[in-house]
Amino acid sequence: MRYEAPENIETAVKLLAGETGNARVLAGGTDLLVQLRLGHVEPDLVVDIKRIAGLQAITAEDGGFRIGAAVSGAQLGEHDGVRALWPGVVEAVGLIGSTQVQGRASIGGNLCNASPAADAVPALVAAGAVATIAGPDGRREVAVENFATGPGRTVLAAAEIVESILLPARAPGSSDAYLRFIPRSEMDIAVVGAGISLTMAGSGKCSGARVALGAVAERVLLVEEAGEALTGTNLDDRALSRMGDAVAAACRPIDDKRGTKVFRTKVARVLAIRAAKIALERAGRA
Amino acid sequence: MTASSENALKERQFKIVGTRPLRPDGIDKVTGRARFGADMTAPGMLIGKVLRSPHAHARIRGIDASKALALAGVKAVVTHADFSKVGADLDDVSCNVMARDKALYDGHAVAAVAAVSGAVAAKALRLIDVSYEILPHVTDVEAAMGADAPVLHEDMFTSGIRPKPDRASNVVHRHEFGHGDVAQGFEQADVVVERHFTTAATHQGYIEPHACLGSVGPDGQGELWCCTQGHFYVRNACAAMLGMDLSHLRVTASEIGGGFGGKTTVFIEPVALALSRKAGRPVKVVMSREEVFRASGPTSSTAMTVKIGATRDGRITAAEAELKFQGGAFAGSPVDLGAMTAFACYDLKNVKTVAYDVVANRPKQAAYRAPGAPMAAFAVEGVMDELAGKIGMDPIALRLKNAAEAGTQSSYGPKFGPIGFVETLVAAREHAHYSAPLGPHQGRGVASGFWFNFGGQTCVSLNLHADGSVALAVGTPDIGGSRASMGQMAAEELGIDYDKIHTIIADTSSLGYNDISEGSRVTFSTGLATIQAARDAITKLCGRAAQFWGIPEDAVVWEDGHARPAGANAGDFEPLSLAEIAATAAKTGGPIAGHCEISAEGAGVSFATHIVDAEVDPETGRAQILRYTVVQDAGKAIHPSYVEGQYQGGAVQGIGWALNEEYIYGDDGRLQNPSFLDYRIPVASDLPMIDTVIVEVPNPGHPYGVRGVGETSIVPPLAAVANAVSAAAGVRLTELPLSPPRVLEAIDGMAAEDEA
Numbered sequence A: 001m002r003y004e005a006p007e008n009i010e011t012a013v014k015l016l017a018g019e020t021g022n023a024r025v026l027a028g029g030t031d032l033l034v035q036l037r038l039g040h041v042e043p044d045l046v047v048d049i050k051r052i053a054g055l056q057a058i059t060a061e062d063g064g065f066r067i068g069a070a071v072s073g074a075q076l077g078e079h080d081g082v083r084a085l086w087p088g089v090v091e092a093v094g095l096i097g098s099t100q101v102q103g104r105a106s107i108g109g110n111l112c113n114a115s116p117a118a119d120a121v122p123a124l125v126a127a128g129a130v131a132t133i134a135g136p137d138g139r140r141e142v143a144v145e146n147f148a149t150g151p152g153r154t155v156l157a158a159a160e161i162v163e164s165i166l167l168p169a170r171a172p173g174s175s176d177a178y179l180r181f182i183p184r185s186e187m188d189i190a191v192v193g194a195g196i197s198l199t200m201a202g203s204g205k206c207s208g209a210r211v212a213l214g215a216v217a218e219r220v221l222l223v224e225e226a227g228e229a230l231t232g233t234n235l236d237d238r239a240l241s242r243m244g245d246a247v248a249a250a251c252r253p254i255d256d257k258r259g260t261k262v263f264r265t266k267v268a269r270v271l272a273i274r275a276a277k278i279a280l281e282r283a284g285r286a
Numbered sequence B: 001m002t003a004s005s006e007n008a009l010k011e012r013q014f015k016i017v018g019t020r021p022l023r024p025d026g027i028d029k030v031t032g033r034a035r036f037g038a039d040m041t042a043p044g045m046l047i048g049k050v051l052r053s054p055h056a057h058a059r060i061r062g063i064d065a066s067k068a069l070a071l072a073g074v075k076a077v078v079t080h081a082d083f084s085k086v087g088a089d090l091d092d093v094s095c096n097v098m099a100r101d102k103a104l105y106d107g108h109a110v111a112a113v114a115a116v117s118g119a120v121a122a123k124a125l126r127l128i129d130v131s132y133e134i135l136p137h138v139t140d141v142e143a144a145m146g147a148d149a150p151v152l153h154e155d156m157f158t159s160g161i162r163p164k165p166d167r168a169s170n171v172v173h174r175h176e177f178g179h180g181d182v183a184q185g186f187e188q189a190d191v192v193v194e195r196h197f198t199t200a201a202t203h204q205g206y207i208e209p210h211a212c213l214g215s216v217g218p219d220g221q222g223e224l225w226c227c228t229q230g231h232f233y234v235r236n237a238c239a240a241m242l243g244m245d246l247s248h249l250r251v252t253a254s255e256i257g258g259g260f261g262g263k264t265t266v267f268i269e270p271v272a273l274a275l276s277r278k279a280g281r282p283v284k285v286v287m288s289r290e291e292v293f294r295a296s297g298p299t300s301s302t303a304m305t306v307k308i309g310a311t312r313d314g315r316i317t318a319a320e321a322e323l324k325f326q327g328g329a330f331a332g333s334p335v336d337l338g339a340m341t342a343f344a345c346y347d348l349k350n351v352k353t354v355a356y357d358v359v360a361n362r363p364k365q366a367a368y369r370a371p372g373a374p375m376a377a378f379a380v381e382g383v384m385d386e387l388a389g390k391i392g393m394d395p396i397a398l399r400l401k402n403a404a405e406a407g408t409q410s411s412y413g414p415k416f417g418p419i420g421f422v423e424t425l426v427a428a429r430e431h432a433h434y435s436a437p438l439g440p441h442q443g444r445g446v447a448s449g450f451w452f453n454f455g456g457q458t459c460v461s462l463n464l465h466a467d468g469s470v471a472l473a474v475g476t477p478d479i480g481g482s483r484a485s486m487g488q489m490a491a492e493e494l495g496i497d498y499d500k501i502h503t504i505i506a507d508t509s510s511l512g513y514n515d516i517s518e519g520s521r522v523t524f525s526t527g528l529a530t531i532q533a534a535r536d537a538i539t540k541l542c543g544r545a546a547q548f549w550g551i552p553e554d555a556v557v558w559e560d561g562h563a564r565p566a567g568a569n570a571g572d573f574e575p576l577s578l579a580e581i582a583a584t585a586a587k588t589g590g591p592i593a594g595h596c597e598i599s600a601e602g603a604g605v606s607f608a609t610h611i612v613d614a615e616v617d618p619e620t621g622r623a624q625i626l627r628y629t630v631v632q633d634a635g636k637a638i639h640p641s642y643v644e645g646q647y648q649g650g651a652v653q654g655i656g657w658a659l660n661e662e663y664i665y666g667d668d669g670r671l672q673n674p675s676f677l678d679y680r681i682p683v684a685s686d687l688p689m690i691d692t693v694i695v696e697v698p699n700p701g702h703p704y705g706v707r708g709v710g711e712t713s714i715v716p717p718l719a720a721v722a723n724a725v726s727a728a729a730g731v732r733l734t735e736l737p738l739s740p741p742r743v744l745e746a747i748d749g750m751a752a753e754d755e756a
């Protein structure tokens, strides 16, 4: 196995493109190294992207923030600007693993690993985040909700790297929240995750909402009907309940060792409603 | 023991016993200097790996290792054919170590390789061709008892029933315990509660995987380094499986990263030795976590029915239980112990327990802290809780009304001596926790538990050095701070400072046979042997002083670390310290040592009562433990911190067992969660601080009153947690674990019933 740590993205793409065997990008390694040790992947080439300038940076852009793909959870959690604008994304990333894992785990890695239960992804989808991808044919942009296609599968073509993720600007009265359900209090994998982002207009009515769910389908779901159920309401109990019904209707989980279909569907509804209440309360302060 | 000598024990003033000195292994453990199972290496060492069956039940038609042996760097392959035939006592253990004609569970070892590196060994495993004929399997205990269940062992005919069955089955044995007439007892009851309970198999969850380094030379002499709770047992089992003399195998116990009963048997140790013998080089084998889950001992999964009847004023008139435990692929589930302990807390006129030991296609169960008792207590204490509710009585008052005391005939036979059950109940009732207010969706649970505690074979050697310091060699691996406790007891007897004693776990060639560190026996039996060895040394020290002073030996007494003339008549001599006598030993008859070889009797039984508060999220079924108090009788706490540690550890493992831990099998009979991600033991942030209360009702069988404490603490928590969660959820929960989906289903099911 060959290990390379290039200092710019063009070299990284070239290295990946030149490899005839199995090539892997390495960011924090908290997924990849575990898979290596378990013998699930045996790459011939590992390209470490942490030395690439820009991939570790958070920069303000058009009222939003561009997050380098290799930015760690700890870095993001310490960024006051992102915390103020996108508290739900920051809390979702902050749930990943433990203090030790936070020092390594990246937002890009969470996205590219494409686990249906990844914690950052529902919050990013709710936020309407957009990934910038660099590859042999140059750059392209993909909305995060269209990024994963199934467990461990993404739209990335050979030799493509996620370079950054854009969290857009926000209207006043906007905020977001993310909640996950785990049987323990930490060091666990989401049985259900629910992210929600909303804007409350001056009238006290919701002018737009996005609801995303983790671990209830083969990939993270954007539930447009759930967002629509809130739009135009003041998030009264009836609206929340209708939103919850839309969430439940969208769930298509499996029965597995982590939870039953029935349980996941019920809990998705509960979490989405609770997250909406938190986002509403935050929006009042934003 | 007379009342006066019992009081003497209670009132005895100790100097060192009961204090909290630093444990001798502490600094090594926090700095990383301590050597665990995987920390030993040897020149020329090979790495061994084990090939395991992917099938729950399959006939092994053949094993072709030729391709593996042809791989560069592979030095040996072994299968069952490389092990000697053993006696009936070890036959199942040996067959579990390496499958013979059938693989009996997912993870059962079928072959092993030794190679120059782990990578080569792993590659070689993939080159071994095992031809399997897949057979139908069964993993559930009640299904395994069914008439049409696939039979694991064609020669297994249930014993303990009449007439002897003429068909083989998965039921090993039927046990029955009790006294009186339960049918008549139930007739006298005003209220009867009967419930069916189930518990999932749980793993001991030690952090250190099984690991060993074995070496057998061309002369047939062997050495083994391993993490184990009982290296003498390991030696005997390995020597038998390799056909060696006991004296030709020296086993040294490493530091141990947890065992909880799971390291009381052998798995990889005979394999490492067999590989080493074949390869002519030392072989190290370290299990992966997945192997630990798939192939080392979990405990039984169970199905139980308990029925208790009582009068309206809370007097139990009859108690009956039927217990079914599957113990994995071989005989020996702890169902008999479950049946014996089930009702042991209570003074009962009419009691009967029937127990079935069952085999199923799962790994051979291994001991887990108070084997069998936590599950039985879960069922019995759950029914007690419900009974208290039905007759409107406080649950501690109900237990006090029926509590076993000295002289009670136990449900499993013998009469109890002095015991401290009532004391734990009274201390629990008076604890601030028991009357603290509860919030919405919160509930409180109480449960009690019993464990026998054991004694057993013990051999200790205590050597005095010329500078007055002391080497204490014991043969029971230190699994809970016992080196500190032994040092304290030796220092107390000898009258010297704790720091002067250095306690080691000696290897199997340095001491006589010691039983395993199990059954909460170490502080009791090795402590007893240590005290006797110290007293033996004192007799010799007094003899040397007598010789020095020229007076008879019996005219010398030992007080405060000094030999003194027994009285004015004996003569007027300056006292001689231990160090002074030891310094001149070379001239007065040579080295001074104390010894003790015993089969310790008189381990006092012990009881505990736990109080727990839980909160349940009614919308998700998630339970959170808010507060937890353990009250337990220790007899005498030698080192209170380590007694408290045992109480806390038992409670925490019990909380995990109650809330989330479980072996999950797929329809294919494969274990689905062999990792700490999906086998959920509690993490620190899941738990409150576990509060402890040490009750001391001395055990007359030990010079200081010690009772074992390591196991009783895991007996009540399954029931205590289930009672608390049931109270918080507003519905009686009878299946463990109380995982959120199960609790939510129960809450929603109840709501649906209310609406209907």
Ligand SMILES: Cc1cc2nc3c(=O)[nH]c(=O)nc-3n(C[C@H](O)[C@H](O)[C@H](O)COP(=O)(O)OP(=O)(O)OC[C@H]3O[C@@H](n4cnc5c(N)ncnc54)[C@H](O)[C@@H]3O)c2cc1C
Pocket (backbone or CB within 6 Å): A024, A025, A026, A027, A028, A029, A030, A031, A032, A033, A034, A049, A069, A070, A095, A096, A097, A098, A101, A104, A105, A106, A107, A108, A109, A110, A111, A112, A113, A117, A118, A119, A120, A156, A160, A161, A162, A163, A187, A188, A189, A190
């Ligand atoms: C103890 C522990 C606890 C965990 N807890 C959680 C949790 O609570 N929630 C959760 O969601 N996850 C959890 N994880 C999983 C993991 O930490 C996260 O998914 C993390 O965000 C992965 O980031 P990374 O930088 O470490 O990714 P890596 O392991 O470096 O990479 C992950 C995958 O993405 C690819 N990749 C990485 N970056 C890029 C890129 N820029 N472009 C293209 N491909 C890329 C890699 O090739 C690899 O396939 C946990 C992991 C561990 C070990």
